[in-house]
Amino acid sequence: MSQTVTLDETIVVQRPLHEVFAYVSEFSRIQEWDPGVASGHKLTPGAPAVGSKFRIDMKAGFSLYYTLIELEQDKRMLMTVDSRVFTAREEILFGESEAGTTVRYIANFDFPAPLAAANRLYPSAMDRVGKSTMLGLKEALQDEFEAPAPSSRLAMADRLVLPGLWRFTRLGFKKSRKHWKPVSAYLGDKHALVTGATSGVGEATATALAGLGARVTLVARDEGKAAASARKIREQTGNPNIAVELCDLSVMSEVHALADRLLAAGEVIDVLVNNAGALFNPRQQTSEGFEKSFALLLLSPFVLTERLQPLLAKSGSARVVNVSSGGMYTQKIHPDDLQSRQGAYSGSVAYARAKRGLMILTQEWAERWREDGIVVNAMHPGWADTPGVESSLSTFYRVTRRLLRSPQEGADTAVWLAAATEAGRISGRFWLDREQHPDHIFSRTRETPQERALLLSTLQELLASTREKPSAGQGSRRKA
Ligand SMILES: NC(=O)c1ccc[n+]([C@@H]2O[C@H](COP(=O)([O-])OP(=O)(O)OC[C@H]3O[C@@H](n4cnc5c(N)ncnc54)[C@H](OP(=O)(O)O)[C@@H]3O)[C@@H](O)[C@H]2O)c1
Secondary structure: OOEEEEEEEEEEEOOOHHHHHHHHHOHHHHHHOOOOEEEEEEOOOOOOOOOOEEEEEEOOOOEEEEEEEEEEOOOEEEEEEEOOOOEEEEEEEEEEEOOEEEEEEEEEEEEOHHHHHHHHHOOHHHHHHHHHHHHHHHHHHHOOOOOOOOOHHHHHHHHOOHHHHHHHOHHHHHHHHOOOOOOOOOOOOOEEEEEOOOOHHHHHHHHHHHHOOOEEEEEEOOHHHHHHHHHHHHHHHOOOOEEEEEOOOOOHHHHHHHHHHHHHHOOOOOEEEEOOOOOOOOOOEOOOOOEHHHHHHHHHHHHHHHHHHHHHHHHOOOEEEEEOOHHHHHOOOOOOOOOOOOOOOOHHHHHHHHHHHHHHHHHHHHHHOHHHOOEEEEEOOOOEOOHHHHHHOHHHHHHHHHHOEOHHHHHHHHHHHHHOOHHHHOOOOEEEOOEEEOOOOOHHHOOOHHHHHHHHHHHHHHHHHHHOOOOOOOOOEEOO
16 A cells, blocks of 8 residues: 655745745755755756756665746745655745745655555654755755865875876766765856856856856857857856857957956956866967967966956955866976976976966965955866867877766866855865865975066066057957
8 A cells, every 4th residue: 555655844044035945946956955865967958947857866776856847936846756766746835934034845755555664664764854854955055164174184195196196087076075065155146257168167167157046258269159158058057147258368469358348347257267278289379479378378367367356356255266287286387488488398388387377376366365355266177078188188088088077077166166155265275176285296396485476577567568559359248
């Protein structure tokens, strides 16, 4: 004989109703708050709506298929649940009381005969499941997590280099994620600018930030690709607020023109992700005479971020995320040869030196802009399967392909640094998989204070000299 079991649990949280609704209705994020869930997947594109489907993979080894059958904004969602174990109807009611925002979860489970018998023997088991789920949701919505402190275990593993390399693969991502806290931060009132948003880590970052509700501006050099990415992000997330700015970021006149346009528009920037990147072999120069790795990976984020500082400061709580690379561990900055003119050229060395320079800028900006509420961090995506890796590191790609992370996994820490409340409390650090890592693992890569000062003064001079020759204003704001 089958059996129906009803659960009815309510929590109260100190968060605005619309933020609570936005977090819970994106039901695939249940993996962040239900301890029984291994992973959540949205099977239908767009914002949650009647007909949206989710697959929830349980740690117990089976999957639940949810269909949203009724949805009232900020009020209620009703879902049917199918699985080979049971069927259910789950209703979540949202409301406001004097004590705070309330979330009431009512579930009616229909268990087939064998499970019904087990359920009669252990009647409190389901009750415990319901309670722990709602406690998990309450904790997620309270959003009072500590930012991870530096770990001597990780610093030691980094120093051993080779044994630590597996952490850059998807296995490292999988292991680290077990310790992560939910991110229920609401980005519906934030504006994020993501460079290199037409592929790989950048597109995944822009998509995730749009999924969290942010208005996102994609900075891209190719109009067709930008339009396609904007369309894809809108369709996938249901967020219509995706804009495009065209700019070849390796050309400083274009970077200045972009900064001029953004400053003239005056819109606050809450999140700036300096992600655009590439590896150049053999040595190439831009039309302005700069070595390309230096231009794209170091001078460009310097010019853009310095010039956008007033819009970041306007936010009062802005985040800058610099997408760096573990490659920086191998190189010291050479401020007297920023353009790799001396000795034989190696694209990976030029790349790693530029990323080292970006780490130094991360630390400098973090100090200098602390009073403006601007938090600046750098991160390593790990080894992610992106068009950039496939085309510029083809042998590495062939050998490691099966171990590479997805672009979404590569983007995770950038999104966390941009969004998580606790990530806003730490500035000037280097992160991988939401964990702090040292900025150097070899003493030979440390720059002297004089070298640091020379780097900064050289970049500042180049910012000024490239600004003196404005272009005809290539690139323009497009809503693709
Ligand atoms: N994937 C990894 O394993 C890995 C590891 C460590 C660090 N990273 C870093 O992650 C970032 C993203 O890399 P990815 O692997 O996602 O590479 P990707 O797939 O090649 O994406 C690079 C993005 O940068 C854009 N870009 C390149 N040159 C540009 C220019 N001159 N102006 C404007 N945009 C430009 C590309 O635009 P187009 O589409 O027009 O080419 C693309 O959108 C880079 O900073 C890279 O150094 C990646």
